[in-house]
Amino acid sequence: MTLINFGSMRNRDGRMLMDGAASNLDTTATIDSLVMVKKIPIDVINESISKIQKKEEAYGKLNELLANFKQLSDSLRNSPTYLSSSSSVFDSTVISTNCNTSTPASYYLSATTASGAVASQYAISDITIAVAQSKSVQGFTSNSASIVTATPTDGMFEPGTFQIGSTSITLAEGDNLPTIQAKINFLSATTGVKASIIQLASDNFQLTLSSTNPGVANEFTITDHSNIFSNCTNVSWTSVGASDAILTINNQAITRSTNTIADLVPGVTFTLLNSTPSTPGDNTSINVAVNPDTNKIAETIGLYADGFNEIISFIDKQKERDPKTNQLIEDAVLGEDSVLNIIRNSLMNDVYSTVAGANPNFNDISDIGIKVAGYAKGQDNNKIGIMNLLEVNTTDLLSNISTNLANVRQIFETTFVSDNNNFAIYGRSNNITATSFSVDFDKTRVADTGQTYVDKSGVSHTVNNAATVRYTDASGRPGSTYLYYDYNATANTTRFWGLEGSALEGIELLYFGTGTDLANINLTLGVAEKSYQSTEDVINPKDGVLKGAFKYLSDQTKEQEATMKLREKDMEDYRRLLVKQFAKVEEAVSKVNTLIQFLDAQDSVKNNSKN
Structure with a gap:
C-alpha cells in the first residue's frame, strides 16, 4: 500500500510548522523559503537605518569639531559688547621680574596678572613689608x-x-x-x-x-x-607693633595695610615678601614687566588653525572616492549631503577673508605667517586633493605678535570705536558690511510715514523713524533706512538695529543719551568673529543648520522603523497563512490516505473471499 505523507506538524518558537515528510518534502524549509521573499524589503530597510545611524554619528563628530572651533574662535574674537568683558587671548599677559642687585627679585616680591592687565613696566623700590601686631x-x-x-x-x-x-x-x-x-x-x-x-x-x-x-x-x-x-x-x-606696607612704584610712594596688593595696578597683584635694605644710599630696585603672553597667543592661533583643518579634513574625507571605481568610499557616508559644502564654503570664506577696515598691510591671515596649502592622504595613501589647510609658520607668527600685536589682533577680533560714549555695540553679525559710518539721531525730527518689513524670524515690523535716525557711510552717502530704533522705558535705553539687506544688517546699538546725538563709528569684524558667528549658525541647538540635519535623519529613522514594523507584520501574517495552507494539505493528504487504506482493506476482503 502506498500512502501520501507531506509531513507532520510541530511547534517552533511559537509557530506551527510541518516537517519530516516521508516523501522528502521539507515543509518547514519550503515555508522559510517562501517567507524569505517577504524578508528582502526588511533587510533593505535595516540597511537603510544602519546608513542613517552612520550619518548621525558622522554629523555628531562634525558637531563636536565645530563646537571646538567655535570655542577657539571665541577665545580670539573679543566681545566689545555692552556689559560684557573681553575674554580674548590677546589680553593674556605674563610677568617677568629682575633686580638691580645680586639678590633675586623673587626674594622681595612676586607678581601675578589677571584679566585687564595692560602691558607696562614698573620700577619698585624702598619696600617695607607690612607687619602684624x-x-x-x-x-x-x-x-x-x-x-x-x-x-x-x-x-x-x-x-x-x-x-x-x-x-x-x-x-x-x-x-x-x-x-x-x-x-x-x-x-x-x-x-x-x-x-x-x-x-x-x-x-x-x-x-x-x-x-x-x-x-x-x-x-x-x-x-x-x-x-x-x-x-x-x-x-x-x-x-x-603693627605696621603698614610701604613701597615706591615709578617714583610714587605707596602705603597699604597688606602685603598682598591688588588695587595698585588693574589686573596685577603684587605680593611683598621681604623689605629691601634700609642702609643709607642703598638703591635696590625691582623691575616688574607686564608683557603680552606671546607664546599663549601664538599657541591659541595655532590651535585655531588646527581646529579649522580638522573640520575641512573631515568634510573632504566625506567626499573621498575610490580611485578605481570613482564611488564614494565606505566611510564617506555624508558625501552626497550638500550641507557639508555649505559649511565648508562658509568657514573658508570666513577664515580666508580680508578684514574690511583693518590695516591694509595686516588684513588677512597670510600677513602674519599663516598660509593656505596642503594635501591629505586618503584610502591606500591616495591624495584626496588640495584641501585648503592652514599652515602656521610659528617663527613668523611669533615675530608679528611681538612687533605688531595690535594689527594681529585686529585680523581676528571685533573692534568697535565710537567718538560718542552714548553709543555702545550690543550685537553684530557677519552680514554687516559697513566699517565706517555716522549715526545722526534726533527724536525731535519729523518721522517718515510707516514703513513695514519682515525680519528673519518672520515677524513684521512697522517703523516711523527713518527721518529720526540717519545713517551716512564713510563716503558721506546717506542711507536713512539702514537703522531703526525703539525705546525701552524700563531700562531707559534706546536700541538701534540694522535693516535686513542693508550695510548694517545684524548690528544692534544701545543709546544712553538724551535724544539728540551724532556718533562717528568704526567697526571691523575679524576672521575669528566671523567663524564664531558661522559655527554658531550651524550648531545652535535652537535653529542651527545641523539641528535640521539631525531632525531630518531622526524623521527618516522613525519612518523606516514604522515601515519595517508593517513589513514584519506582513511577513508573519504570510507565514501563518502558509502554515494554515500546508495544514490543510496535510489534512487532505490524511483523508486521501484514509481512503486508500479503506480501499486496500476492501480489496483485501474481496480477495480473501475468492480464495
Whole structure:
C-alpha cells in the first residue's frame, strides 16, 4: 500500500510548522523559503537605518569639531559688547621680574596678572613689608599641664575672663596651653587674632597672640579686667607693633595695610615678601614687566588653525572616492549631503577673508605667517586633493605678535570705536558690511510715514523713524533706512538695529543719551568673529543648520522603523497563512490516505473471499 505523507506538524518558537515528510518534502524549509521573499524589503530597510545611524554619528563628530572651533574662535574674537568683558587671548599677559642687585627679585616680591592687565613696566623700590601686631608671653614649663588655677604659682593664670576687642574669652580651672590656644582660635573670625604655641626649650613654652592680617588697621587690644595676665608671675611679655606696607612704584610712594596688593595696578597683584635694605644710599630696585603672553597667543592661533583643518579634513574625507571605481568610499557616508559644502564654503570664506577696515598691510591671515596649502592622504595613501589647510609658520607668527600685536589682533577680533560714549555695540553679525559710518539721531525730527518689513524670524515690523535716525557711510552717502530704533522705558535705553539687506544688517546699538546725538563709528569684524558667528549658525541647538540635519535623519529613522514594523507584520501574517495552507494539505493528504487504506482493506476482503 502506498500512502501520501507531506509531513507532520510541530511547534517552533511559537509557530506551527510541518516537517519530516516521508516523501522528502521539507515543509518547514519550503515555508522559510517562501517567507524569505517577504524578508528582502526588511533587510533593505535595516540597511537603510544602519546608513542613517552612520550619518548621525558622522554629523555628531562634525558637531563636536565645530563646537571646538567655535570655542577657539571665541577665545580670539573679543566681545566689545555692552556689559560684557573681553575674554580674548590677546589680553593674556605674563610677568617677568629682575633686580638691580645680586639678590633675586623673587626674594622681595612676586607678581601675578589677571584679566585687564595692560602691558607696562614698573620700577619698585624702598619696600617695607607690612607687619602684624603680636603679643607673646613665655616662661611656661609644660605644654600639657594645667596653667589655670585658683591658687596660681609662678607661670600660672587665675581663672577669669578677658576681652580681645569686644569679644570675651574665659579661662577655666585646669586649662592648659593647647586649651587656651583653641579657645582663642575658635573666635579668630570675630576677633581677627590667632594664637600659637612655640617650644623655646624643653621647659620653656611661649604663647603668642597675633593679628590674622598685617597692617595698622588690623591692630587689636586686650582688656584684662580679671587681672588674669597681670597677676601671672615669673613670665616675660614681648610685643611687636603693627605696621603698614610701604613701597615706591615709578617714583610714587605707596602705603597699604597688606602685603598682598591688588588695587595698585588693574589686573596685577603684587605680593611683598621681604623689605629691601634700609642702609643709607642703598638703591635696590625691582623691575616688574607686564608683557603680552606671546607664546599663549601664538599657541591659541595655532590651535585655531588646527581646529579649522580638522573640520575641512573631515568634510573632504566625506567626499573621498575610490580611485578605481570613482564611488564614494565606505566611510564617506555624508558625501552626497550638500550641507557639508555649505559649511565648508562658509568657514573658508570666513577664515580666508580680508578684514574690511583693518590695516591694509595686516588684513588677512597670510600677513602674519599663516598660509593656505596642503594635501591629505586618503584610502591606500591616495591624495584626496588640495584641501585648503592652514599652515602656521610659528617663527613668523611669533615675530608679528611681538612687533605688531595690535594689527594681529585686529585680523581676528571685533573692534568697535565710537567718538560718542552714548553709543555702545550690543550685537553684530557677519552680514554687516559697513566699517565706517555716522549715526545722526534726533527724536525731535519729523518721522517718515510707516514703513513695514519682515525680519528673519518672520515677524513684521512697522517703523516711523527713518527721518529720526540717519545713517551716512564713510563716503558721506546717506542711507536713512539702514537703522531703526525703539525705546525701552524700563531700562531707559534706546536700541538701534540694522535693516535686513542693508550695510548694517545684524548690528544692534544701545543709546544712553538724551535724544539728540551724532556718533562717528568704526567697526571691523575679524576672521575669528566671523567663524564664531558661522559655527554658531550651524550648531545652535535652537535653529542651527545641523539641528535640521539631525531632525531630518531622526524623521527618516522613525519612518523606516514604522515601515519595517508593517513589513514584519506582513511577513508573519504570510507565514501563518502558509502554515494554515500546508495544514490543510496535510489534512487532505490524511483523508486521501484514509481512503486508500479503506480501499486496500476492501480489496483485501474481496480477495480473501475468492480464495
